Structures are given as C-alpha cells and as structure tokens.
Amino acid sequence: MSPREFPMIHVLHENPDWFGPFQAAFEAAGVPYREWLLVDGVLDLDEAPPAGIFWSRISASAHTRGHGLSKDYTRSVLNWLDAYGARTVNGRRTIELEMSKVDQLTRLRAQGFDVPRTRVVVGTHLLVEAAQDFATPFITKHNQGGKGLGVQKFDSAAELAAAIDAGLYEEPEDGISLLQEFVVAATPQVTRVEIVGDEFVYAITADTARGGYQLCPADACAIDPSTGALLMPPGATILPEAGQQIFALREGFEKHPIIDRYRAFLRAEGIEIAGIEFIETADGRLVTYDVNTNTNYNAQIEAAAPESGPGAIVAYLAGLLAEAYPAVPAVAGA
Template identity: 90%
Template sequence: MSLLPATPVVHVLHENPDWFGPFQAAFEAAGVPYREWLLVDGVLDLDEAPPAGIFWSRISASAHTRGHGMSKDYTRSVLNWLEAYGARTVNGRRTIELEVSKVDQLTRLRAQGFDVPRTRVVVGTHRLAEAAADFPTPFITKHNQGGKGLGVQKFDSAAELAAAIAAGEYAEPEDGISLLQEFVVSAHAEVTRVEIVGDEFIYAITADTARGGYQLCPADACAIDPTTGALLLPPGATIMPEAGQQIFALREGFEHPIIDRYRDFLRTEGIEIAGIEFIETADARVVTYDVNTNTNYNAEIEAAAPKSGPGAIVAYLAGVLAASYPQVGGKP
C-alpha cells in the first residue's frame, strides 16, 4: 500500500506474507490505512524518528523455520527504537519476549496462579537425558523458542530420550534451551484456544489432537507441506488428516471463568492481542500451556464464528490509530 511517510497508518511488523492474507483483506474491507514492514533484513537509523502511525508486531517464534533467523533480534531493535521515541506499539517490546520464550510464558502464568505443566528447563541438548533421569514419565520435550510444535516429542523414559538424541532424532533448539514437561492427557483428545483482542473475548476453538498432534497452528498454510502441497501428519498425531477434514472447530457457547482470568493476565503483561491454549484433563485440571501473540485464524472457523478475528483486530487497531492521532481521526 503506497502512502506518504507523514500519513498516520497501521504499520504491521511481520516476516511471513503467507499468514498476512486474512489481515490484508480485513484492512482493505474496513478502509483502514496500513503498511507492511517485513522484518527479515534491513537498515535502521536510530537518529531518525519513526514514521507517523502505530506499530503492530506479528513476529513469530517460528520465524527461523522460514529462513528468518534474524527477525527476532531485528524486531527487538525496531521495538526498542520505536518505544524510545514514544511511538504507540501494539504487542510491543515486552510481548516479543513472551512470544519467543516458553519459559517466560510459563513463569508469568504460574506467577498469576494458573495451573501449568510441570516443567524442567534444560540449557544444552547434551544435558537433556541427565535432566530426565528422575522426571516423571511419560514426558514430552519442547523447544523454548517454539511455534508449530517445534521439538515436541513424547518419551516413556530417559533412556528412550538418550537414544533419540544419539540417533540425531532430536532437533537442536534455536536458542539452545529445551523443556522437559509433564505429558498432560486431555479428557477428550482436544485442546481449547481462547482468542482475545483488545481485552475482548472473540471466540474459542477446539483442536483435535488425534489429527493435529502438537502442531496446532490454525493458519491454512500450516496444514500442507510448503514444497509438495501434500497434507502433513503433524508430530504427535495418531490419525492422518484427510482432504477437507478440519481439526479445528468453533467451541460454541463457551463460557468459563478462565476467560476473565486470561483477560486479566494479558492486561497485566501488556499484551493486547493473543490466543491462549489450555487442556482440560480427566481429573478436572485446566492446564494452560501456551500464549500465542501472533495469533492466526482458520478460514472455516471464521465462516462459522459470530465475529471475525481479523476483523476485530483491524477495528481495534483503527481505534488505537484514531486515539493516537485525534487531530486527523487516525486517517489521512
């Protein structure tokens, strides 16, 4: 979108055009001015003031899997610069730390009283089997800088984990940090994700873990192999998805005290847009395990939902833009 530099717009900081389509459509349908800023590589002049507008970060913890290993630190630099100049950010500098660190997410969730999986943090893959020696079994491993189920594998013993590492079957985490985590068993082979935008509950969805395994990205691009276009059997899945089959479903009429607790959590952490995932166990635990701050939306869910996730985000951003530039109503 071509706009004059002085025009206040919503600057969208991201690194994956494949995920941007639904948001682009929502911006254009609402007539909200925006500009994409791909944080893959570039030049940043710290002596130059930021352009007019607000800045929404959609940087993902899995950027390195798309060849964008520099995006995380580039984003840190850009957000430091923006906030030093007083620019209005949405999911700003603090949020990127939560996005790229499961440890950060779990410690903050635990601090606010949420039930989270028992977790042991291991720095250095060579220490994993040793750390697992007295850990309750079965357990899963997980990459600290996650997304798309990175590094998530189930093991029945420390010896099995040691053998997998020796065989090269455990991928080295991007930041060198792995998690050993209790294997939480869902009562219904599903997890729930709660979508919140600007303190508003949008909707909840369920994900079929039998077919989705540990890779529960709802974006349509996550369902197929980017090279062959073939359907993928995600890590941890036990049933191969079929063409046209959805692993996500709208959780209609979802009312639960966890919604308000998540809203409180996000307010406390300064996060404005997120999808938070939890598991309901057979023994009545509600276990929260993931905070996704670059949340994506599934097209089938959007067609059935009472309100649109991307639409709610664009409406919220339009309000922030207007409040930040009242003299022009947020528009050129």
C-alpha cells in the same frame, strides 16, 4: 501531508503466507496499513519513526522459514519505537514472551494458573540426566517454539537417550529445551481462547488426534510449502484427509471463568492481542500451556464465527489510530 507523515497501521511481521486474512480485513475496512517485513534491513536510529500505530506479530518460529535474524531485528525496531514514544501493540515486552516458553510458564504460574510441570535444560547434553527422575511419560519441547517445534513424547530417559544418539532430537534454536509432563486430556482436544483489545472474540477446539502437537490454525500451516501435500503433524495418530477440519468453534464458551483470568493476565503483561491454549485433563485440571502473541485464524472457523478475528484486530487498531490522530480525516471502519 507526505506519505511518511500520513498516519497508518504499520504491521511488523516476517511471513507473508500468514498475512492474507489481515490484508483482506484492512482493505474491507478501508484502514490504511503498511507491511514491514522484518527479515533484514537498515534502521536509522537518528530518524524518527513514521506516523501511525505499530503492530508487532513476529513469530517464535521465524527461524524455520530462514528468518533467523527477525527476532533480534524486531527487538531493535521496538527499542527504537519506544525511544521515540511511538504507540506499539504487542510491543517490546511481548516479543520476549513470544520467544520464550519459560517466560510464558513462569508468568502464568506467577498469576496462579495451573501449568505443566516443567524442567528447563540448557544444553542437549544434559537432557538425559535431567530426565532420569522425571515422571514418565514426558515430552520435550523447544523453548523458542511455535508449530510444535521439538515436541516429542518419550516413555523413559533411556528412550530419550536413544533418540539423541540416533540424531532424532532436533537442537533448539536458543539451546534451551523443556522437559514437561505429558498432560493427559479428558478428550483428544485442546482449547484456544482468542482475545483482542481486552475483549473475548471466540474460542476454538483443536483435534489433537489429527493435529498432534502442530496446532497452528492458519491454513498455510496444514500443507507442505514445497509440495502442497497435507502434512502428518508430529504427535498425530490419524492422518488428516483433504477437506477435513481439525478446528471447531467452542460454542457457549463466552461465560467460562477462565476468560476473565486470561484477560487479566494479558493486561498485566501488556499484551493486547493473543490466543491462549489450555487442556482439560482426565483428572479434572485446566492446564494452560501456551500464549500465542502472533495469533492466526482459520478460514473455516472465520466463516462460521459470530465475529471475525482479523476483523476485530483491524477495528481495534483503527480505533487506536483515530484516538492518536483525531485531526486526521476519519478512517473508514474506525
């Protein structure tokens, strides 16, 4: 069997800094894998895909790392894989949900979730006008987001106008901004629910006083990539200190009724791996605001958790591989 014909897990991504925990999990389980960096490249549509399972974890924030071509390259690759009947995990539909907060919020609302009141603005020149009769305070957010992109809090339309005039409003990658209600949390934290293969893995809380709007749990997100210094995230009110953890396991969460609702949502959308975030508000609401389909995991949480997130993903992918290629010698860990 040639290397191209040997079935393996093909991981479609664009950021090696986030891949370390997954690499370790693949190697610990003895599951064959290949990284496919979708930054640039050549795709032969007349050539069939290699054997295996294809897991896409392209991020909506890829353009912030100089990978502005990744989302469209991924769309092309996933279209090609679908045309040949390849088995994808977080496939073609998922990339659209990952790249659009509007897509996420409209789909969540359609399934009955409480989501933040949101006004979609195409073109920054219309933002101030759209904010004139919007309840205050409010936040702005990029439609194609991740890592808190474009999230700023304003107390009035005039304050927003002044920020735009001063060049302090960052243009969104796709030209679409969201005006969104400022959801007041009962305590300064949000909860993120991790689901793999329709199974709940664990839930974590994130301290928004120290994490602000940038609540990516990957360890690489906490430091400046050029200096290695701790970052003061946008929206944070307390500077994180070295060794301080803003994430914690949410103990006793496994029976919370929102888990089954999130599982049903992901099944309906064809999403197999995701982290979904919500806020419990001061007035008693449970507001779902973000679906992360390229979910990352935090090392300190992983050390304390009863089950590993990357480990659960690798076990799930290995099971799919064994199911699709039963004639191939058993994969370790499957």
